Amino acid sequence: QVQLQESGPGLVKPSETLSLTCTVSGGSISSYYWSWIRQPPGKGLEWIGYIYYSGSTNYNPSLKSRVTISVDTSKNQFSLKLSSVTAADTAVYYCARERIAAADNWFDPWGQGTLVTVSS
Amino acid sequence: SYELTQPPSVSVSPGQTARITCSGDALPKQYAYWYQQKPGQAPVLVIYKDSERPSGIPERFSGSSSGTTVTLTISGVQAEDEADYYCQSADSSGTLFGGGTKLTVL
Numbered sequence: 001q002v003q004l005q006e007s008g009p010g011l012v013k014p015s016e017t018l019s020l021t022c023t024v025s026g027g028s029i030s031s032y033y034w035s036w037i038r039q040p041p042g043k044g045l046e047w048i049g050y051i052y053y054s055g056s057t058n059y060n061p062s063l064k065s066r067v068t069i070s071v072d073t074s075k076n077q078f079s080l081k082l083s084s085v086t087a088a089d090t091a092v093y094y095c096a097r098e099r100i101a102a103a104d105n106w107f108d109p110w111g112q113g114t115l116v117t118v119s120s
Numbered sequence: 121s122y123e124l125t126q127p128p129s130v131s132v133s134p135g136q137t138a139r140i141t142c143s144g145d146a147l148p149k150q151y152a153y154w155y156q157q158k159p160g161q162a163p164v165l166v167i168y169k170d171s172e173r174p175s176g177i178p179e180r181f182s183g184s185s186s187g188t189t190v191t192l193t194i195s196g197v198q199a200e201d202e203a204d205y206y207c208q209s210a211d212s213s214g215t216l217f218g219g220g221t222k223l224t225v226l
Contacts, residue, residue, distance in 0.1 A: 045206055047215035061213050105210050106153040110162040
């Protein structure tokens with residue numbers, strides 16, 4: 001079955017850009033939507049945005065000015081860039097396959113998550 | 121955008137029934153989805169489209185919807201069901217999660 005694995009630096013300095021990659025295995029990245037979701041320590045889940053395999057995107061309005069999600073179908077990977085980070089961006093970042101049907105959406109499966117700490 | 125409201129915590133004894141609610145104005149028009157998250161693990165989908173159960177999820181997990189409230193019901197709760205549970209739905213801007221409910225098995 002499809003599995004997802006996040007990778008990237010675990011420590012980012014304030015004002016710099018957070019960069020993560022999600023590698024999809026066990027299936028093709030084509031014909032699906034792929035999302036990033038984050039969870040600050042001890043807090044709830046926040047959807048960051050998604051990308052369709054063709055490259056179209058949709059971002060959380062609260063993060064839209066700082067977020068870029070891209071896809072590399074040749075590598076079966078998609079990536080997240082979050083600019084101008086602050087301590088408030090410290091979180092476990094998950095990648096997930098997003099299923100969209102009409103006006104509804106859900107996430108299955110998820111990657112194991114990776115903790116990114118913003119600190120100097 | 122609107123919000124999804126969940127109780128912060130629910131406690132039940134083993135073998136009892138746990139009910140976790142999620143309220144939101146758009147829920148009559150949008151399906152709700154439920155995720156289970158155990159400590160240190162990623163969320164797992166346990167209910168989709170209000171009441172459907174993915175393969176591999178035990179039958180004791182069920183979902184229902186009434187007006188602006190959806191409910192996740194766990195019948196015959198087991199110790200392994202202790203976890204955080206999140207509801208999720210959509211609005212015009214994208215995806216929304218509830219604040220989460222910590223289920224404690226006494």
